Amino acid sequence: MTYLSSFDGTRLWFDVVGKDGDPILLIAGNGCDHSVWNSVLEAFAKEHQVIYYDHRGTGKSDDNFTGTWSTRDFARDAACVVRAAGFERVHAYGHSMGGRVAQWLAIDHPEAIGALVLGATSLGEKHGVPRPLEATRAMMSGDPAALQRMSYTDEWIEQNSELAKGGAPNPTSRESFMAHLAASTSHDTWEELPRISNPTLVLHGSDDQITLAANAELIVDRIPGAQLLLIHGARHVYWAGFPQANDAIFAFLRETKLQALPRAL
Numbered sequence: 001m002t003y004l005s006s007f008d009g010t011r012l013w014f015d016v017v018g019k020d021g022d023p024i025l026l027i028a029g030n031g032c033d034h035s036v037w038n039s040v041l042e043a044f045a046k047e048h049q050v051i052y053y054d055h056r057g058t059g060k061s062d063d064n065f066t067g068t069w070s071t072r073d074f075a076r077d078a079a080c081v082v083r084a085a086g087f088e089r090v091h092a093y094g095h096s097m098g099g100r101v102a103q104w105l106a107i108d109h110p111e112a113i114g115a116l117v118l119g120a121t122s123l124g125e126k127h128g129v130p131r132p133l134e135a136t137r138a139m140m141s142g143d144p145a146a147l148q149r150m151s152y153t154d155e156w157i158e159q160n161s162e163l164a165k166g167g168a169p170n171p172t173s174r175e176s177f178m179a180h181l182a183a184s185t186s187h188d189t190w191e192e193l194p195r196i197s198n199p200t201l202v203l204h205g206s207d208d209q210i211t212l213a214a215n216a217e218l219i220v221d222r223i224p225g226a227q228l229l230l231i232h233g234a235r236h237v238y239w240a241g242f243p244q245a246n247d248a249i250f251a252f253l254r255e256t257k258l259q260a261l262p263r264a265l
Contacts, residue, residue: 004084006056006077013060014053014081018045022114022258023087026052027078027105029096029120030139030184031169031177033059036095039163040239040246047250051085053078057176058169065179071097071187075104082112089258093117093249096211096236097184100124106200107192115256116200117249120208120236122215123222124188129214139181139210144168150209153233156241167237193222199256200226203245205234227252 003011015034016023024044028036033054037044044050054061056077078101082090091114094102099121106113122128131139138146148157148164157164171177200223204216213230220226229248231238239245 004080006080008064008066010056010064010077011062012053012056012077012081014051014085016049016051016085017041018047018049021048022091022253023049023051023085023089024091024093024253025078025082026050027092027094027098027101028052028055028058029098030180031058031171032096032098032167033061033170035059035166035170036237038166039160043246048091048253049087051081051087051090053081055180057172057179059172061172063172063176065176068186069179069183071100071183072104072108074101074183075108078102078105079109079112088112089114091115091117091253091256091258093119094121095119096121097180097187100184100187100189103189103193103196106196106198107189110196110198113198114258115253116196116198117203117252118200118219119203119245120205120211120238121202121219122187122211123190123193123219125185126188127190128218129212131212132209135209147210151236152240153235160240163240167240190222193219194224196223199252201229201249201252202226203229203231203238203248205236205238205242206230206232207234208236208238210236 099118204213220228
């Protein structure tokens with residue numbers, strides 16, 4: 001196991017897989033640890049050096065939330081992960097709350113980020129399109145079965161039951177889960193998004209009830225030059241059962257090669 005000490009001393013778990021290709025940082029969603037990427041990690045590792053990690057309060061990382069926690073604070077963690085992994089510049093791919101974190105990473109650390117991939121995410125509740133009440137209730141409850149049904153198609157769950165379980169939130173405590181939810185809910189990058197100059201790809205499932213697809217259009221309107229891929233029939237974890245999602249990401253990243261320094265290890 002590999003650990004780093006983040007900006008406030010919190011111990012975070014991370015790993016790096018893959019030997020070739022531009023480095024890419026994977027940032028998971030609300031209450032989720034690295035296992036949410038299990039179904040796609042091998043494919044990414046064939047194309048890239050992949051850095052993935054557990055947010056504080058999930059998986060193998062410490063549980064330490066001081067004061068009011070924010071997605072901007074999570075981005076500070078992410079920047080520490082990049083440095084601890086030995087890279088000065090990476091592509092960043094965030095899903096759901098991880099997409100909110102990735103927005104701040106590009107805003108606050110533009111020198112460390114190449115291309116930006118934002119999946120199933122939002123610019124915040126204040127200016128975004130709110131989720132349905134039933135989705136909010138499911139998220140507040142943390143009910144794995146309900147969250148699975150909103151994340152994956154029924155067919156995919158039936159064929160990949162173990163992977164579906166791994167994609168559920170894995171907080172170290174109820175308090176940690178609520179800290180994640182509060183950070184995600186208070187997120188607001190409406191004013192800052194036009195400052196992002198990184199090549200940006202936004203992906204979203206048309207049937208996503210956790211974060212409605214209209215939010216993707218708002219992000220694309222706010223980030224200059226951003227591209228949008230709407231995946232018809234997909235839910236919140238839009239890559240499950242829809243290989244065109246990863247195909248689009250890989251093609252996008254091939255077109256936006258990093259001028260990166262080698263890993264300093």
